[in-house]
Amino acid sequence: MNNSVKDRSIIITGAGQGIGQSIAAGLARAGAHVIVADINADTASKTAEDISAAGGKAIGMTVDVTNRQSVTELIAKTVEKNGKLDAMFNNAGIAHVKKFNDITEDDWHRVMDVNAMGVLIGTQEAAKHFIAQGKGGKIINTASIAGKQGYEPLAHYSASKFAVVALTQAAARAFGKHKINVNAICPGVVATDMWKLIDKGFVDEGLTERDNEAFDGFSADILMGRPSRPDDMVGVSIFLASSGSDYMTGQSLMVDGGMVLV
Ligand SMILES: NC(=O)c1ccc[n+]([C@@H]2O[C@H](COP(=O)([O-])OP(=O)(O)OC[C@H]3O[C@@H](n4cnc5c(N)ncnc54)[C@H](O)[C@@H]3O)[C@@H](O)[C@H]2O)c1
Incomplete structure (x- = not known):
């Protein structure tokens, strides 16, 4: 067993900001050659530059995860630059707060397209590549505590994250025979x-009165005594991208400091 992601x-x-940025930087510190992919070209290239300046191996690339051609081009360019693909983190996502009865069809489609269909496409295209490569591979999806609990003013977001958990299980069943591990990370707050x-x-929805009130409220009962920082996701990301997790698939790991115990 080896928990290394070196090379x-x-x-x-x-990965231009937030959790994805921290995962990319953490994997690069551990010796991986990372592709920092984001719909925002500026943050993707700036993040890759910062990682490179700190001694890591990183390249920034633009992708829209809702567009299949954009994702296949991302994978093709990665293989062109790095010679191979070993792991794919489907982490891009968007959030949207609205009271349950006010959520429109447009709200639903926008959130589901990025968070659920984006993970479907990313998983399919990575799996096709891994199968052709013939050496297995790792797919790691970012779900959420909202993939285990439905939150009222985030109903469509929660539905999209339950979809990520379902896609993770279904893809694990589809691709186990090809030695492809498919797992998910469920961050908390x-x-x-x-956020x-x-x-x-x-x-804006009149559910709280001041900035940070919802953040503080959601964070109040976290067993580890604080909300999460993006780099709390690094350890589990390294593990799931390494051979240390070779016998694990279809799992959605809660990395929430002890918010939702399931
Ligand atoms: N922040 C949290 O508390 C939290 C909790 C649980 C899960 N998550 C999930 O973690 C992931 C990252 O969240 P974050 O907090 O870092 O968010 P963030 O908004 O800081 O970063 C999201 C990144 O995704 C990119 N993006 C959005 N749409 C895209 C698209 N179509 N194609 C490519 N890139 C796109 C954005 O440009 C941005 O750089 C998301 O899937 C989110 O749902 C976040």
């Missing part, structure tokens, strides 16, 4: 721009 070629989507947006959404 592994790894794509992380949604992580201090990123996404700033969620917090503002609670205020």
Whole structure:
């Protein structure tokens, strides 16, 4: 057993900021050759530059995870630059706060397209590549505590994250025979721009009165005594991208400091 990601070629989507950025930097510190992929070209290239400046191996690339051609091009360019692909983190996601009865069809499609269909496409295209490569591979999806509990003003977001858990299980069943491990990470309350947006959404919907009230409320009972930082996801990411997790598949791991015990 070996928990090393040294010289592994790894794509992380949604890595221009937040959790994906920390996962990319952490994997690079551990010796991986990371592809920092994001719909935002500026943050993708800046993150890759920062990782390289710190001595890591990183390349920034643009991707829209809802667009299959964009994802196949991302994988092709990765193989062109790094010679192979060993692991794919389907991490890009968006959040949206709205009271249950106000969620529109457009709200539903926007959130489901990025969070659920994006993971479907990323998983399919990575799996096709791994099968052709013939050496197995690792797929790691970012779900959420909202993939285990439905939160009322985040109903469509929660549905999208339950979908990520389901896709993780279904893909594990589909690709186990090809030695492809498919697992997910379920973060809790992580201090990123996404939570700033969620917090503002609670205020805009009249559910809270002040900035950070929702963030503080959700964080109040975390067993580890604090909300999460993005780099809390690094250890589990290294494990899931390494051979140490070779006998594990179809799992969605809670990495939430002890918020939701399932
Ligand atoms: N922050 C939290 O508390 C929390 C908790 C649980 C799960 N998550 C999940 O973790 C992941 C990362 O969240 P975060 O907090 O870092 O969010 P974030 O908003 O800080 O970062 C998300 C990144 O995804 C990118 N992105 C959005 N749409 C994209 C698309 N179509 N194609 C490619 N990239 C796209 C954005 O440009 C951004 O860089 C998401 O899937 C999110 O749902 C976050």
